[in-house]
Amino acid sequence: SRSLNLAVIPGDGIGQEVVTEGLKVLSAVLPQDVKLETKEYDFGARRYHATGETLTDADAEALKQHDAILLGAIGDPSVPSGVLERGFLLKLRFLFDHHVNLRPSKLLPGVATPLAGQPEIDFVVVREGTEGPYTGNGGTIRKGTEHEVATEVSVNTAYGVERVVRDAFARAQARPRKKLALIHKNNVLAFAGHLWTNVFNKVAEEFPEVTTEYMHVDAATIYLVTQPERFDVIVTDNLFGDIITDLAAAVSGGIGVAASGNINPSGAFPSMFEPVHGSAPDIAGQGKADPTATVLSVALLLRHLGHDSEATRIEDAVSADLAERTGKPARSTSEIGDALAVRVAG
Amino acid sequence: SRSLNLAVIPGDGIGQEVVTEGLKVLSAVLPQDVKLETKEYDFGARRYHATGETLTDADAEALKQHDAILLGAIGDPSVPSGVLERGFLLKLRFLFDHHVNLRPSKLLPGVATPLAGQPEIDFVVVREGTEGPYTGNGGTIRKGTEHEVATEVSVNTAYGVERVVRDAFARAQARPRKKLALIHKNNVLAFAGHLWTNVFNKVAEEFPEVTTEYMHVDAATIYLVTQPERFDVIVTDNLFGDIITDLAAAVSGGIGVAASGNINPSGAFPSMFEPVHGSAPDIAGQGKADPTATVLSVALLLRHLGHDSEATRIEDAVSADLAERTGKPARSTSEIGDALAVRVAG
Ligand SMILES: CC(C)[C@H](C(=O)O)[C@@H](O)C(=O)O
Ligand SMILES: CC(C)[C@H](C(=O)O)[C@@H](O)C(=O)O
Numbered sequence: 214s215r216s217l218n219l220a221v222i223p224g225d226g227i228g229q230e231v232v233t234e235g236l237k238v239l240s241a242v243l244p245q246d247v248k249l250e251t252k253e254y255d256f257g258a259r260r261y262h263a264t265g266e267t268l269t270d271a272d273a274e275a276l277k278q279h280d281a282i283l284l285g286a287i288g289d290p291s292v293p294s295g296v297l298e299r300g301f302l303l304k305l306r307f308l309f310d311h312h313v314n315l316r317p318s319k320l321l322p323g324v325a326t327p328l329a330g331q332p333e334i335d336f337v338v339v340r341e342g343t344e345g346p347y348t349g350n351g352g353t354i355r356k357g358t359e360h361e362v363a364t365e366v367s368v369n370t371a372y373g374v375e376r377v378v379r380d381a382f383a384r385a386q387a388r389p390r391k392k393l394a395l396i397h398k399n400n401v402l403a404f405a406g407h408l409w410t411n412v413f414n415k416v417a418e419e420f421p422e423v424t425t426e427y428m429h430v431d432a433a434t435i436y437l438v439t440q441p442e443r444f445d446v447i448v449t450d451n452l453f454g455d456i457i458t459d460l461a462a463a464v465s466g467g468i469g470v471a472a473s474g475n476i477n478p479s480g481a482f483p484s485m486f487e488p489v490h491g492s493a494p495d496i497a498g499q500g501k502a503d504p505t506a507t508v509l510s511v512a513l514l515l516r517h518l519g520h521d522s523e524a525t526r527i528e529d530a531v532s533a534d535l536a537e538r539t540g541k542p543a544r545s546t547s548e549i550g551d552a553l554a555v556r557v558a559g
Numbered sequence: 560s561r562s563l564n565l566a567v568i569p570g571d572g573i574g575q576e577v578v579t580e581g582l583k584v585l586s587a588v589l590p591q592d593v594k595l596e597t598k599e600y601d602f603g604a605r606r607y608h609a610t611g612e613t614l615t616d617a618d619a620e621a622l623k624q625h626d627a628i629l630l631g632a633i634g635d636p637s638v639p640s641g642v643l644e645r646g647f648l649l650k651l652r653f654l655f656d657h658h659v660n661l662r663p664s665k666l667l668p669g670v671a672t673p674l675a676g677q678p679e680i681d682f683v684v685v686r687e688g689t690e691g692p693y694t695g696n697g698g699t700i701r702k703g704t705e706h707e708v709a710t711e712v713s714v715n716t717a718y719g720v721e722r723v724v725r726d727a728f729a730r731a732q733a734r735p736r737k738k739l740a741l742i743h744k745n746n747v748l749a750f751a752g753h754l755w756t757n758v759f760n761k762v763a764e765e766f767p768e769v770t771t772e773y774m775h776v777d778a779a780t781i782y783l784v785t786q787p788e789r790f791d792v793i794v795t796d797n798l799f800g801d802i803i804t805d806l807a808a809a810v811s812g813g814i815g816v817a818a819s820g821n822i823n824p825s826g827a828f829p830s831m832f833e834p835v836h837g838s839a840p841d842i843a844g845q846g847k848a849d850p851t852a853t854v855l856s857v858a859l860l861l862r863h864l865g866h867d868s869e870a871t872r873i874e875d876a877v878s879a880d881l882a883e884r885t886g887k888p889a890r891s892t893s894e895i896g897d898a899l900a901v902r903v904a905g
Contacts (some may be wrong), residue, residue, distance in 0.1 A: 295746040305745070327784045329675040346692075346713070357757070360831045361717040363750040367692070370768045371707040399800070400641040401649070408709040431805035438673045438784060440810050452744070456802060459777035463784050 216248040217518065220279040220483065224257040224494025225297075227502035227546075230286025234504035234550025235283060235511045238530075241554040242515070242523045252279070256301055257492075258289035267300030273308050276536060281514050285507065286492035293499040299349070306342050309482035311475035312373065313380050314342035314451075316458040317491065318441075323536040324466035328438060334465045337443035339381040344373040345405075347451045367452070369405040372503050374412045378510055380478060381448035382420045392424045392445035396433045396453055409450065424486025433457055437464060470535070472509035476517060486514040493499065500545040505531055523557075530556035562594040563864065565627040566624040567827065570603040571643075572838025573848035573892075574631025580896025581629060584876075587900040588861070598625070602647055602695045604635035605836075613646030619654050627860050628831040632838035637698045645695070652688050655828035656699065657821035660688035660797075661728050661859065662742035662804040662835065664787075668724060669765045669882040670812035674784060680811045682790035685727040686800025688821060690719040690749075693750065693797045713798070715751040720758045727794035728766045738770045738791035742799055779803055783810060808835050808856065816881070818855035821862060832860040851877055854899055869903075876902035 221236065223229040236251065243249055246281035262269055282305075285298050291298060305311070307537030320326055320334035347362040350366035378395075394412045398527070399406025410427065417425050428436065430453045436443060437460050449457065462471035471489035494504060509531055530553050544552070567582065569575040582597065600618070607613055622628060628651075633643050651657070653763035665670055665681035699894055724741075731739040741759045745752025756773065762772050774782070776799045782789060783806050795803065808817035817835035834852030842848060855877055862870035876899050890898070 279604070295752070298746040298747065306714075327675060328673055346711075347747055351713070351748075351808040353750045355717075356753075359717050359721070361754055363715045364696075364750070365715075365748045365751045367713070368709040369702075369709045369711075371705050398801070399643040401693055401798075401801075402697075403641050403645065403695075404699045404713045405711045406707040407702075408699065410709055411703070413590075423863070431801050434780065434802055435807035435809040438806065439813075448607075452747075455744070455747075455777050456780055460780035460806070461785065463781040467785075468781070483814065488769040500621070545778050 214509065215246060216250060216279070218280045219249065219251045220276050220282040221251045221253045221280060222284045222287075223253065224285045224287040224492060225259075225289045226286055226494040226497040228257070228287070228492055230498070230502050230546045231488060231504040231507040232283060232285040234546060234553070235507040237550045238508045238527060238553045238557055239515075240284040240555040242526055244523070247403050257297065258292050259534070261292055261297060261557060263557050267297060269302050273305075274363065276305070278483060279483050281483050281518060283511065283514060284485055284487035286490065287486065288492045289494055303347060305485060305540075306475050309475075309485070310343060310477050311484060312341060312343045312377055313341035313474075313476040314454060314479055315474040315476055316340060317472065317513075318458075318461040318462065320465040321532050321535045322468070323539050324470065326464055326466060328441070328464050333442045336404050336441070336447060336461070337384065338447045338449065338454055338458050339377060339384060340449055340458060341373065341377045341451045343451075344369055345451030362475050367402070367405055367450075369408050369450070371408060371412060372454050374409055374418065378413050378416050378448055379505055381446055382416055382423055385423045386420055386446055387448040389446040389486050391422055392426075394426045394433075394444060394447045396430050396447055396449040396457065398430050398453070400429060401425075405450070413448070430457065434460060435460060441465070456487065468506065469503040470505045470509065470531075472506050472513050474510070474513040476519060484514075484517055485515075486510040500547065502546050505535070526557050527553070562596060563589065564624070564626045565596050565597045566622050566628040566885050567599045568628060568630045568633075569599065570631045570633040570838060571605075571635045572632055572840040572843040574603070574633070574781075574838055574845065576844070576848050576892045577834060577850040577853040578629060578631040580892060580899070583896045584854045584873060584899045584903055585857050588645060588872055588903040590814055590869070598735055599608070603643065604638050607638055607643060607646075613692035614645060614650050619651075622651070623828060627855065627864060629860060630831055631835065632643065632836065634838045635840055637705060643684040646864050649693060650832060652821050655821075655831070656689060656823050657831060658687060658689045658723055659801060659820075659824055660686035660820040661820040661822055662686060662807065662819065663859075664804075664807040664811040666811040666877050667816070667881045669885050670816065671812055674810050678788050680787045682787070682791045682807070683730065684795065684800055684804050684807060685723060685730060686804060687719065687723045687797045689797075690714055690716060691797030713748070713751055713752050715717060715805070716798070717754060717758060720755055721762065723761050724762050724794055727764055728769055729791055731765055731769045731792040731873055736790055736791040737768055738772075740772045740779075740793045741789060742774050742776050742793055742795040742803065744776050744799070745773075746775060751796070759794070764851050776803065783807060785813070804835065808865060814852065816851045816855065817847040818852050818859050820856070820859040830858040830860075832863075835863060846881050846893065848892050849890050851881070851898050865866075872903050874897070
C-alpha cells in the first residue's frame, strides 16, 4: 500500500489555523489505500524565542525523511525583520535546493480582483529559487558611519539558470497555449541579463512549439495590470519573481488564494508547499483566515507527488466554493475547510 | 531679463513629435521677459548607427552649458538592447549625478485606470538614480559555457542614500499629508537593507512631522493596486524604483501621462526631464503619440528651475484637457499640443 509521509510546519500567526484545514482537505481527498502520516515541527517565532534556533542541522536531517513539507506561515513582529526569513525560509530553500519556485495565478469565477472588467487570468510563474540577489553575498564596510558602503551581489550560473529555464519550457509545452515569457532587466543588468537571455534562447531551440517573448521587469508590471491575459508561463530570476508574484497574486484574487511550491524537481530533497500570504498576526487565532491558499498549496503538493487526479479534485472544489461565495455571509476558517473537505470527498 | 537655455534631445521614434509639442507649450507658458533658447542634440539610434557614438565627452561638455535638458525618448529595435540605455541614458544620469529620479503619479479626473472603482491616486516616487544595481558593477566568467557565472553588484553608500532620503523627507514635509514610505527588501537584502533602513530612521528624527512607514517591495506592488491612495511620498532604491514607477504609471492613467525628472538638486549639473514612456517605434511619425507626458515633464522642469506658477499652469491645463477627453474623437499629437498651448496662454 502507498503512503504519504508529510512534514507539517504550522509556523506563526494564522499558520496553525490554515494548516489544520489544509490537512483536513488532504485527508478527505486521499484514496483509502494511501496511508497519510504527518509529523508536526515547531519552527517559527516561539521556537526562536525559546531556544534562539531557527533551523538546526538536526532539523534539516529530520525534514529530509519526509516526502514533502506543508508550511503555514513563518514570521512575527516580535522577531527582528529577516531573522526567520533568512534563518528558516531561505535557508531551507537553499539547503533543499528548491530551485523551482512555482506560483500559479488564476482568477477564478466569483473572485474579486482590483482590476476593472474581470480579465481572464491564468498563468504560472516559475521563479528561480536558489540564486540571484538571494544568496546572501555582499557585505558592509564602515557600518553605521557616514562612509558606509553596503553591497548585494546577485549570483547567476549557467547551471542554475538552465535548469529552471528548462523546467519552465517543459511546463509551457504541456499547457494549451504553449507560451513562455522571460522576464529580466537585461538592458541594465547586462551580465546576468546576457546569461539569462542566452540560456533562454538556447533552450528554446529544443522546444520549437513554445512561443517565446522577452520582457523587462518594469514593463511586465504594466502588462500584469493592463493585459494579464497575455501571460501563460513566466520564467524569471529570484528577486523579480518575488516582486511580480505578489503583484500577480493581487490581481488574480489576492493573497488569500495564492498558492506556491518550493520545488526540487529531482526529488533529491523534499519540496515545500505554502500559501503566498504571511502569518497575519493581527487576525491570528480568530478563525478569520481564509485557508484557501493553503488548500491550493496542498493541491500543488499532491500534483508534485504524482497524485494528479486528487490535485484536480481540490482545485475544482475550490473553484466551486469560490463561485458560490458572492453575497453570502463570511465563514470561519474551519467552515471553509469543512466545506472544501465535503466537496473533495463527495 | 531672464533666460532659459534648454538642451533638447528629441531622440528616437515618437521622441521628435512629443518634444515639439512640449516646446510649443513651454513657449506659450513662459512670461515675455524670459528668453527661451533651445539647442537640439542628435543623440539616439541614428547618431549611433552613423558614428558608433552614444554620448562623447564633448557631448557631455556641451550639455553642461544648459540650464536643463528636455528628452523625448531614446531607443530603437535596430540597436542591441542596452547599448543606448547604458551608453546614453544611464551614462548621463551618472555623469550629471542625477540622484533624485522624481516620478509623480496622479490619477486625474476623466483618465482611465485599469483599476476598478477609480481610486484617488496622488503620490510621488523619489527613486535613487546613481547607485544600487545600476552601477554596472559585476562581471562574467566562463562566458557562453555551461560553467558561466554572472554577477551584478548593487552598490549602496551612506552618502548616496542619505541625500536622496533627505530629499524625499523634504518633499513629504512640504505636502499636506506629510507621509513617507521607504520601500526596500530589507528582510532579504540585509546589507543594503540595513543601510537604507538605518539612514531612513536617522533622517526621520529631523522631520518629526512626517509620518513614516516601511514596506517590502513585493508588498508594495500589492498596495499599489489595492490601496494606491495610501501613498503620499515613496523613497526607494534605483531598481525597485524602476519597477514600481512603471506600475504606478500604469495604475494612474498609463505611461501616456507619466512624467519624470532626473534631478541634480544641487544644480551642479543640468537636470533632465523626460516622459516615462519609450520611443514607441510602431507608431512613430504618424501623429498618434500623446504628448501629455512630455508636457508634464516640461512642468517638472519649470518647477525645478523655480518657475512654479508656470508649472502649475501647465498641470492645470493638462487636467482640464484630460477631463474633457471622454467620448471625444482621438486627436493628433499636434492637436493635443495646440490645445494645451492655448490653455496655458489663456
Ligand atoms: C519572506 C521572504 C523571504 C519571501 C521571499 O522574498 O522570497 C517571500 O516574500 C516570498 O515571496 O516567499
Ligand atoms: C531605459 C532604462 C535604462 C530605464 C531605467 O531602467 O531606469 C527606464 O526603464 C526608466 O525607468 O527610465
